[in-house]
Amino acid sequence: MATPSRRTPRPAAPSLKAASKAVGKAAATAVSRAVPRTARTARTREPALQALAEQEAANTPYASGVINNAVYENGVRIASPETLAGTFKILDRHPKAIAWIGLYRPTADELSALAAEFNLHELAIEDAVLAHQRPKIDRYGDTLFTVLKAAQYIDETETVEFGELHIFSGTNFVITVRHSESPDLSVVRKRMEETPGSMDEGTEAILYAILDAVVDGYKPVVDGVANDIDEIETQVFDGDAQVSRRIYELNREVIEFERAVTPLIQIIDTLSGGFADGYVGDTLQQYLRDVADHAVQTKERVEEFRLLLRDILAVNTSLVGQRQSEESRNLSEASNRQAIETRKISGWAAILFTPTLIAGIYGMNFKAMPELHWALGYPFAIGLMIVSSLVLYIIFKRRGWL
Numbered sequence: 001m002a003t004p005s006r007r008t009p010r011p012a013a014p015s016l017k018a019a020s021k022a023v024g025k026a027a028a029t030a031v032s033r034a035v036p037r038t039a040r041t042a043r044t045r046e047p048a049l050q051a052l053a054e055q056e057a058a059n060t061p062y063a064s065g066v067i068n069n070a071v072y073e074n075g076v077r078i079a080s081p082e083t084l085a086g087t088f089k090i091l092d093r094h095p096k097a098i099a100w101i102g103l104y105r106p107t108a109d110e111l112s113a114l115a116a117e118f119n120l121h122e123l124a125i126e127d128a129v130l131a132h133q134r135p136k137i138d139r140y141g142d143t144l145f146t147v148l149k150a151a152q153y154i155d156e157t158e159t160v161e162f163g164e165l166h167i168f169s170g171t172n173f174v175i176t177v178r179h180s181e182s183p184d185l186s187v188v189r190k191r192m193e194e195t196p197g198s199m200d201e202g203t204e205a206i207l208y209a210i211l212d213a214v215v216d217g218y219k220p221v222v223d224g225v226a227n228d229i230d231e232i233e234t235q236v237f238d239g240d241a242q243v244s245r246r247i248y249e250l251n252r253e254v255i256e257f258e259r260a261v262t263p264l265i266q267i268i269d270t271l272s273g274g275f276a277d278g279y280v281g282d283t284l285q286q287y288l289r290d291v292a293d294h295a296v297q298t299k300e301r302v303e304e305f306r307l308l309l310r311d312i313l314a315v316n317t318s319l320v321g322q323r324q325s326e327e328s329r330n331l332s333e334a335s336n337r338q339a340i341e342t343r344k345i346s347g348w349a350a351i352l353f354t355p356t357l358i359a360g361i362y363g364m365n366f367k368a369m370p371e372l373h374w375a376l377g378y379p380f381a382i383g384l385m386i387v388s389s390l391v392l393y394i395i396f397k398r399r400g401w402l
Contacts, residue, residue: 004205072099084101135259149214164178165178166178216260247313
């Protein structure tokens, strides 16, 4: 037997209400297949057994995945139940109350109770458990399932970290499922609790506040990436050898950032057309337009970063090519200078070798050498040395060796 709906929606068109109820009932039936048998049959027990089961559930602390659990009425926290069963009982006693439940990396078993209680669709539950979803918004009857990507700039490592956030929102409940440390939703919760009238619009106001916090968190990331690009430009023109790797890594972060920001425009447009109950107030419309403006500005900056990095990479490639060409030219010039010096050395060695050869021949002092007893032998040998050296010098000089 399906659980009666706990929602008290605003007046809407009969056809929309009927369709929402039909889809919600079908979703509850589908999800109940994943719920343990004891949980599914608990609602058909006798009143005494049901009361005993509720008392036992109330004494059992909820799973470790639940990190915050509060019930609000008229914008004021009226309870902080220690168990999910306690939350459900308070919602039964206060039809106009809102439950805001925060989960951190829950398992399928931890979500089963919430799925059965609030008629959450099994496909949305599967996405919330497996994570690694793109930013999107899906409507399942009168429940919205929103996926957002939060971003955080880490100054120590000069990197951007992304966190995934899933939000189930209905008429009287908001369930947030985080798979990373960011965003810090406790800040959003505290700000709303301390601001009178911040929850007058119900769960729509909570969903807007979370969306606004995620978009506002993009500004420090934009500033950090802009500063990184300025540093990279300096490194490029300084000839840093590690800049190519940094450009590549930052470009990957910018692409991931673009994937997180771009779908927000469509998400905000969907919310502007109506929240879980098909209604959105004028005040929230204005706030959503403001968030949309910030998202568009962020998207434009991210596109600018991507183009800048592309141009910087092209400039760096050109500069690297110029430096390599210059190094090759310098190496070629050095090789040419070395060849010139080698030719000079070889030329002078040949010039000096000829007199040495002549002197060596006549220094053998063989008796059969007629020039040794010739009166003009000495002047002849000296003249031969000079003439041969002069001839070689002229030849090498004309060929550019000297």
